Amino acid sequence: MPVYLDHAATTPMLPTARAAYVDALGVVGNPSSIHSQGQQAKRMLEEAREAIAVSLGAEPVEVILTSGGTESINLGVKGLFWKRAPRRVVLVPGGEHHATVDAVEWLASHEGAEVVTMPVDALGRLQPSVLSSALQRYGDDVALVSLLWANNEVGTINDVAALVAVARASGVPVHVDAVAAYGYLPIAFDAVGAAALSVSAHKIGGPVGVGALVLARAWEVEPLIHGGSQQRVRSGTQDVAGALAFAAAATSAAADLTHLASSGGDLTQRAASGRESPLVAASGFVAELAALRDRLVAGIRSAVPEAVLRGDPSPAGRLPGNAHLTFPGCDGDSLLFLLDLAGFSVSTGSACQAGVPEISHVLLAMGIPSDEARGALRFTLGHGTTAEEVDALVAALPAAYASARRAGHSTRTPAPTAFA
Numbered sequence: 001m002p003v004y005l006d007h008a009a010t011t012p013m014l015p016t017a018r019a020a021y022v023d024a025l026g027v028v029g030n031p032s033s034i035h036s037q038g039q040q041a042k043r044m045l046e047e048a049r050e051a052i053a054v055s056l057g058a059e060p061v062e063v064i065l066t067s068g069g070t071e072s073i074n075l076g077v078k079g080l081f082w083k084r085a086p087r088r089v090v091l092v093p094g095g096e097h098h099a100t101v102d103a104v105e106w107l108a109s110h111e112g113a114e115v116v117t118m119p120v121d122a123l124g125r126l127q128p129s130v131l132s133s134a135l136q137r138y139g140d141d142v143a144l145v146s147l148l149w150a151n152n153e154v155g156t157i158n159d160v161a162a163l164v165a166v167a168r169a170s171g172v173p174v175h176v177d178a179v180a181a182y183g184y185l186p187i188a189f190d191a192v193g194a195a196a197l198s199v200s201a202h203k204i205g206g207p208v209g210v211g212a213l214v215l216a217r218a219w220e221v222e223p224l225i226h227g228g229s230q231q232r233v234r235s236g237t238q239d240v241a242g243a244l245a246f247a248a249a250a251t252s253a254a255a256d257l258t259h260l261a262s263s264g265g266d267l268t269q270r271a272a273s274g275r276e277s278p279l280v281a282a283s284g285f286v287a288e289l290a291a292l293r294d295r296l297v298a299g300i301r302s303a304v305p306e307a308v309l310r311g312d313p314s315p316a317g318r319l320p321g322n323a324h325l326t327f328p329g330c331d332g333d334s335l336l337f338l339l340d341l342a343g344f345s346v347s348t349g350s351a352c353q354a355g356v357p358e359i360s361h362v363l364l365a366m367g368i369p370s371d372e373a374r375g376a377l378r379f380t381l382g383h384g385t386t387a388e389e390v391d392a393l394v395a396a397l398p399a400a401y402a403s404a405r406r407a408g409h410s411t412r413t414p415a416p417t418a419f420a
Helices: 015-024 036-056 069-081 100-109 127-142 160-169 241-262 267-274 287-301 330-343 361-365 388-408
Strands: 062-066 088-094 114-118 143-149 174-177 196-201 211-216 320-328 376-380
Touching: 015 241, 036 062, 036 211, 036 241, 062 069, 062 241, 069 100, 069 143, 069 174, 069 196, 069 211, 088 100, 088 127, 100 114, 100 143, 114 127, 127 143, 127 160, 127 388, 143 160, 160 174, 241 287, 287 320, 287 388, 330 388
Parallel strands: 088 114, 088 143, 143 174, 174 196
Antiparallel strands: 062 211, 196 211, 320 376
16 A cells, blocks of 8 residues: 655545544535524534634634635735735745745736745745845835745744734734644644634645635735625635534644643744754654654665755754655656655645646745755655654665666756657
8 A cells, every 4th residue: 555645735534524524414504594404504614613713723703714725825815915905015935835826926917916025044934034124125015925834845834923023013914824834833823913824624634625714803805705795704605514524623633732832832933942842842643743754854864865854954943744855866756756656655845736847936945956956855744654654665765766866857848749
């Protein structure tokens, strides 16, 4: 059976989420209907919303259920931009997820937005001083800032609290893409102070096709979808079964992280201060995941000394299940296919760009030369990953790397077609 090490792309549904989903599929009633069956569905939906809110440190009224992370990001980014008109500057760091990159590019081409890409450091982190300089330069014309809580490719964690504080001092709302961080880092929306935050259920063991935009009471967005106003800023009949499955996964994630938060507080703040990671003292899923990640990184470095770990190398500074490395002299795609033949599912980066033979924009934003960036592979661990699977990958990697290196780099230039 193949070894699945691509949990950042999607992670299998948890048994509790799957059971909740199947049970809820038998519920009849539109939650917007006023008869008893409709109100029963409404009660179940709102209880699910409450559970999701608890997992995010938010109020239930702030949780807008969506079709997933991409819709949530689009609603947060575009909605804030439209609501903040005539301001037109959008500040984003380099290396954001394509859901954000494509959304702001659409605003630039269709709505006259001026997108300003802020530089990140060599670890992929946006420094508060860089954001402060950009805010000072563009002043009152800044509509919003959008940034990642943790980078979905290299796993580097941003100091979100510090970044939001800088923007709030200028009166600018911040949208946070927390899709990669959710379920792996403690998230307290009420404490961070962002205007909006996006998450997705299938990244934490819930179903595909469900997500949420957390929208603070103090902020409004212009809706993307019209036709019923079933939620605060989103129309459409709500998915009760999906919400209940999402809530089951969210409850599990919150339980995994409760002791982690109590043992050390916010992981981002600890990383920024240089203190010991709470993962060292914590136990449970997240701590076990971090230990497996460290085992994988150490194994790869021993088996393939040429491999270079990308992102923050400190345990507190990166996602607990993320190991992103570059392998010199080969294409990541070649190495991926060879590992796939050997029975290991990994990725070269974001699944949203899978199948597109291009160099990671994240690595380029970090200043990594294109020849080095071409050899990128992302290994992401999750529920069900074992030490035996990690060790098996490490054992298979040297032969796969040797073959990929012999193949070298592809030209990426289409060969001319001969016609008879």
